[in-house]
Amino acid sequence: MINVDDVKFLMTQFKKITDCKEFEIPSEYIEKNRYLDRELTSIPGYYKFSKTPYWRDPLNDMSPLSEVKKIVIVKGVQIGATTGVLENCVAYNIGSDPKPQLYITADKELAKIGMEVKIERMLDSCNLRQKIFSQTNAKKRSGDTTYNKEYPGGFLYAIGAQNPGKLRSMSFPVILFDELDGMPDKLGKEGDPVSLAENRSNAYAEKRKILYISTPLVKQTSKIWALYLRGDQKKFMVPCKFCGEKQELVWHGVDDNGKRYGIIFDIEDGEPVYDSVGYKCRHCEGVMKNYDKSIILNQGEWVATAKSKEPGLVSYQISALYSPPGMWSWENTVQKWASCWDLEKDRPKDLEKYREFRNLMQGLPFQDRGEQIRMEKVKANRSYHYSKNTINNYQFKKDSGSEILILTAAVDCQKNNLFVDVKGWCQGGRSYTIDFFSIDGPVEDHHSPVWSELDRIIEDRVWLDENGRNYKIINTVIDSGKYATYVYEYCKPFSFGVYAIKGNESITGGLTYKEFAKGTLESAGLPMAYHVNTTKLKDRIAKILNKQWDTGIIQPEWFANFPEDMRDDYFRQFEAENRIDEYDKVTNKYKRSRWVVKSGADNHAFDTFVYSLACIELIADYICRVELALKYLDWNKFWEYAKTGIFYK
Numbered sequence: 001m002i003n004v005d006d007v008k009f010l011m012t013q014f015k016k017i018t019d020c021k022e023f024e025i026p027s028e029y030i031e032k033n034r035y036l037d038r039e040l041t042s043i044p045g046y047y048k049f050s051k052t053p054y055w056r057d058p059l060n061d062m063s064p065l066s067e068v069k070k071i072v073i074v075k076g077v078q079i080g081a082t083t084g085v086l087e088n089c090v091a092y093n094i095g096s097d098p099k100p101q102l103y104i105t106a107d108k109e110l111a112k113i114g115m116e117v118k119i120e121r122m123l124d125s126c127n128l129r130q131k132i133f134s135q136t137n138a139k140k141r142s143g144d145t146t147y148n149k150e151y152p153g154g155f156l157y158a159i160g161a162q163n164p165g166k167l168r169s170m171s172f173p174v175i176l177f178d179e180l181d182g183m184p185d186k187l188g189k190e191g192d193p194v195s196l197a198e199n200r201s202n203a204y205a206e207k208r209k210i211l212y213i214s215t216p217l218v219k220q221t222s223k224i225w226a227l228y229l230r231g232d233q234k235k236f237m238v239p240c241k242f243c244g245e246k247q248e249l250v251w252h253g254v255d256d257n258g259k260r261y262g263i264i265f266d267i268e269d270g271e272p273v274y275d276s277v278g279y280k281c282r283h284c285e286g287v288m289k290n291y292d293k294s295i296i297l298n299q300g301e302w303v304a305t306a307k308s309k310e311p312g313l314v315s316y317q318i319s320a321l322y323s324p325p326g327m328w329s330w331e332n333t334v335q336k337w338a339s340c341w342d343l344e345k346d347r348p349k350d351l352e353k354y355r356e357f358r359n360l361m362q363g364l365p366f367q368d369r370g371e372q373i374r375m376e377k378v379k380a381n382r383s384y385h386y387s388k389n390t391i392n393n394y395q396f397k398k399d400s401g402s403e404i405l406i407l408t409a410a411v412d413c414q415k416n417n418l419f420v421d422v423k424g425w426c427q428g429g430r431s432y433t434i435d436f437f438s439i440d441g442p443v444e445d446h447h448s449p450v451w452s453e454l455d456r457i458i459e460d461r462v463w464l465d466e467n468g469r470n471y472k473i474i475n476t477v478i479d480s481g482k483y484a485t486y487v488y489e490y491c492k493p494f495s496f497g498v499y500a501i502k503g504n505e506s507i508t509g510g511l512t513y514k515e516f517a518k519g520t521l522e523s524a525g526l527p528m529a530y531h532v533n534t535t536k537l538k539d540r541i542a543k544i545l546n547k548q549w550d551t552g553i554i555q556p557e558w559f560a561n562f563p564e565d566m567r568d569d570y571f572r573q574f575e576a577e578n579r580i581d582e583y584d585k586v587t588n589k590y591k592r593s594r595w596v597v598k599s600g601a602d603n604h605a606f607d608t609f610v611y612s613l614a615c616i617e618l619i620a621d622y623i624c625r626v627e628l629a630l631k632y633l634d635w636n637k638f639w640e641y642a643k644t645g646i647f648y649k
Contacts, residue, residue, distance in 0.1 A: 055084030098153025231315025243284030421608030
């Protein structure tokens with residue numbers, strides 16, 4: 001028998017059931033739940049978008065209420081993009097709207113660092129730690145590993161872009177790319193990173209959220225910039241303090257009438273006057289100061305400057321000029337500019353640092369036009385204060401800022417000789433070629449005298465400076481490309497300090513070098529060997545050899561010096577290659593740039609310079625990580641360590 005009161009009760013309860021799920025806005029959730037400790041930020045306390053208002057909209061794009069499916073952020077540094085968007089997105093998808101998430105970085109090591117440094121701290125700052133445990137296993141820690149965080153309603157999985165194959169059978173509604181431009185163009189059989197995201201989220205085509213964040217690198221190959229141009233290309237417009245007209249903050253700009261606006265400052269004796277740094281309004285020419293950002297940023301808004309070519313795709317671009325007061329200032333940016341730009345001559349003084357300024361400070365890609373090397377320019381770097389096999393530390397210190405701190409050797413293997421390049425390195429990477437010579441004899445013979453002579457040079461050869469200081473070769477790399485069997489056999493007895501290397505035109509993530517695969521090392525019987533990024537290093541050499549130096553001042557970092565008695569045929573080898581751009585024959589799309597040897601030309605000196613740069617970076621990286629217990633290579637700390645005299649007697 002039906003009870004009327006029971007029916008009325010059930011009807012009342014059914015009426016209370018909503019026909020849709022209510023969602024909390026991501027930015028509101030974060031401001032209520034995320035607390036930043038003093039050790040993590042210069043602006044501690046509850047996370048407030050009033051400090052970085054430009055991250056509110058991109059984060060809210062990740063809401064299930066938003067129709068946006070893809071969010072592209074092209075950024076400079078020091079503006080809190082990782083904290084404000086990526087980490088906050090992860091927090092929201094754990095604490096408010098749980099779902100599976102895939103976090104992708106350039107390689108496995110960076111994925112580990114990202115999880116340990118960014119995500120782990122975020123879990124604590126949002127009070128989410130208690131939610132992280134295995135959802136299927138009694139052992140709760142199995143759901144809280146370095147690369148995997150399980151929580152009720154989903155899980156976070158982290159991978160490096162080099163090993164996506166294991167995810168082929170998995171789908172994710174949320175995919176987060178951290179520093180997209182540092183990733184390889186192809187991820188094995190998965191295709192490019194963008195295709196990987198599409199493929200791994202197809203099951204959620206209508207609900208997926210894909211976040212791409214990156215500082216842009218080279219314009220021709222930048223993945224993040226190509227995505228940005230497909231979107232609506234939003235700029236963050238802020239009002240002038242004086243006239244109220246909204247505008248994008250840019251480093252330097254010129255309007256249609258030729259009037260300049262942007263960052264301005266006075267110059268005295270070739271250096272910026274930092275008290276004079278300000279921002280000249282495009283409209284009224286009023287000059288705002290860095291502290292004015294505390295007012296104008298909160299009155300800013302994102303404005304689309306194009307129509308998106310793909311439904312559901314939005315794109316944002318922002319520079320370091322928007323960093324809030326208390327973090328990165330306009331004065332800091334001017335200091336960076338002065339390190340790469342000759343303020344008196346109004347021209348670049350360090351092209352590599354200028355590239356970094358454009359990428360990191362302006363958040364813009366660098367138009368890589370490449371640099372060719374000319375023999376006469378290289379010859380101009382002859383130093384008339386030393387000859388081959390001599391070390392004139394008295395003069396070296398005056399020119400480069402320090403004595404020779406360490407000697408390295410690089411060896412190029414040919415069928416009938418070994419070309420040996422011995423370089424001395426001073427503070428800041430300034431180099432002096434001590435000797436370049438050939439050891440003649442058959443290389444394809446384990447008992448050939450070329451190998452015993454190389455052994456004698458590496459083990460016993462000593463160079464003296466004018467005060468009797470002794471230098472021996474500390475680190476040696478040997479090209480194994482064509483004669484791997486014989487190079488491997490020679491390197492086997494060395495546990496440290498002598499390594500086989502192999503040149504590659506590119507290495508995933510733009511790394512300078514990469515260890516051989518474990519299986520390759522085991523089959524070769526080597527403790528260690530390395531792939532070397534020849535294109536990257538030859539580009540660096542081209543910039544190094546085109547550096548300007550006015551005698552009487554300290555040489556720019558990585559300036560190259562050559563002995564006065566080095567013959568012209570040595571210098572000619574630096575123009576033995578041309579840098580060319582390659583384009584797809586069908587689409588005419590830019591593919592890459594590479595160095596190509598001219599027919600019949602010798603390029604041994606160029607190759608050994610490449611290997612020498614890799615060689616000094618190998619030893620510096622080892623010292624920083626092992627001896628100094630640092631997580632990364634820090635050149636300044638390495639040079640300070642070398643100045644203790646550890647590498648000479």
